[in-house]
Amino acid sequence: MKRAIKNMVKHFSAHKKYFFLFLLFFPLFLAGCWNYRDLDQLSIVAGVGLDRSEKTGKIIVTAQMINPSALKSSGEKGSSPTPGPQSQTVRVAASSGDTVFQAVRNFVTHSSRRLYWAHMKVLVVGEKAAQEGIYPLLDFFARDHEVRPEIAIIVCHEEAGKIMQVPGGVEPVPALSLSENIQTSAQNGVAPSINLQEFLARLKSKTAAPIATHVEVFEETGIDGKKTKIIHTRGIAIFKGDRYQGEMESKETRGTMFVLGKVRTGIITFQYRGERGSFEILRSKSTITPTLQKGRLHVQVKITCEGNLGDQETVNFSQPAVIGTIEKLISQEIRFEVLSAWRHARDLNTDIFLFGEAVHRKYPREWPEWEARWDEIFPQIQVEVSVKTTLSEIGMVIQPFYQTR
Structure with a gap:
């Protein structure tokens, strides 16, 4: 071991001048403006x-x-x-x-x-x-x-x-x-x-x-x-x-974006007792969970959406049950958009939702066989959509100033 170290020191001493010359000229080759x-x-x-x-x-x-x-x-x-x-x-x-x-x-x-x-x-x-x-x-x-x-x-x-x-x-x-x-x-x-x-x-x-x-x-x-x-x-x-x-188009597109978890904002309109209102999306999240039931693939899409009330016509928010009803109405609209997008993608037989990737992660052993038959399997998937909407803020007005009816 000592002899090896001595040889290394001796070798370095004999070539150290070349080493220092290399260090001196090497930076010339690192110039950033050669091209x-x-x-x-x-x-x-x-x-x-x-x-x-x-x-x-x-x-x-x-x-x-x-x-x-x-x-x-x-x-x-x-x-x-x-x-x-x-x-x-x-x-x-x-x-x-x-x-x-x-x-x-x-x-x-x-x-x-x-x-x-x-x-x-x-x-x-x-x-x-x-x-x-x-x-x-x-x-x-x-x-x-x-x-x-x-x-x-x-x-x-x-x-x-x-x-x-x-x-x-x-x-x-x-x-x-x-x-x-x-x-x-x-x-x-x-x-x-x-x-x-x-x-x-x-x-x-x-x-x-x-x-x-x-x-x-x-x-x-x-x-x-x-x-x-x-x-x-x-x-x-x-x-x-x-x-x-x-x-x-627009609503089917937003349904797809909800499934992909990429809706950051936007407006959803709803009708409550014949009157219209606007719900402003603040954030949304989705999870895709595939399951195998009786030999058939099922995909459960869970979406959570949170937002504020933008405007409305004659809704009285002094009754707590009203907020829950409006949340259900908005959830129904989101679910409708998602299912519309699913039907369109199914008709074209195009997996735009990345269901295949979710199935691959859940069932890695079965996936090689399913991947080869995905064009046959995808249209047969049973899709279930659940949406939970939270109305966080209704603004500074609880009761409407004027009843239009």
């Missing part, structure tokens, strides 16, 4: 639309690119952008190719700047292109090292290229406005917020059905009579494998 590029050499992509040409079958990539000089000039106090190309906040350009990568490379015919993907927020796919298969359109973005996995996956009723040309309203960059709109819609249960990583994880699963946000373009008439185009969230876009199958 530095000026901003004027890049086109910063905020959003991308993907379509397929009906005539040629080629993939059309429409990129919404940020103009940094326009953002800077509009943000300067007392300055106004001068008319012309530099005053446009974003620039929209399209390119086509047999693959997404080829279409991206063909952008050099429009500009000498290379597309920069690190700040991309949304990836929009046209409905027709999604029906033919979405995975060939996503593979490039899953592989590229600049693309972040948090980008939102969206399916639009129209061509995706048209979505990229819709103004963002008060937001200077439309793609960023669309991203924020989806986040808000997801919290209200109006539409899901599914990023690239989540979509690909569902796509990789043999049982889970991929879902995405479904949007369309509407025309809105302003107070000046002018019509402007706005993007409206429709609900959930449902896939079977990588092919688009259909959509769910």
Whole structure:
């Protein structure tokens, strides 16, 4: 042992000058700007639309690119952008190719700047292109090292290229406005917020059905009579494998989001003795429990929801039983939305609720056999839904000021 230590010390002493030279020059190889590029050499992509040409079958990539000089000039106090190309906040350009990568490379015919993907927020796919298969359109973005996995996956009723040309309203960059709109819609249960990583994880699963946000373009008439185009969230876009199958609208969408435990807020209306009221959701939670009864799978979905009273017409809350009655009415509405979503998913035979994953966790031994037959098993599942609603606050008014009847 001592001889080995002596040999190590002797070896280090003989080569210590090389060791210190290595320490001296090694930091030169750690410089963080070896691949530095000026901003004027890049086109910063905020959003991308993907379509397929009906005539040629080629993939059309429409990129919404940020103009940094326009953002800077509009943000300067007392300055106004001068008319012309530099005053446009974003620039929209399209390119086509047999693959997404080829279409991206063909952008050099429009500009000498290379597309920069690190700040991309949304990836929009046209409905027709999604029906033919979405995975060939996503593979490039899953592989590229600049693309972040948090980008939102969206399916639009129209061509995706048209979505990229819709103004963002008060937001200077439309793609960023669309991203924020989806986040808000997801919290209200109006539409899901599914990023690239989540979509690909569902796509990789043999049982889970991929879902995405479904949007369309509407025309809105302003107070000046002018019509402007706005993007409206429709609900959930449902896939079977990588092919688009259909959509769910508002109430079915919220029912799905309740099952997935992703409803953070929103409004549920109810009727009590012919009068309407509004319940504001503050938080919700769900649990999915599969059981095997007489050889048939049962799934029990338990949902708890807590919220406040937003408004009502003539309800007198001085009677304690009234609160319990309203809680039951709200629970019935949530249960109706969940069961409506279940029936829609069952008809399409798409496991958008991730029931398969819950069954896999509960019955790992039986799962390999069931996984192979999941398309046969899923529509036969017996789903039971129970909802417990808690009305936490009714506000400062107990008795109505005025009786309308």
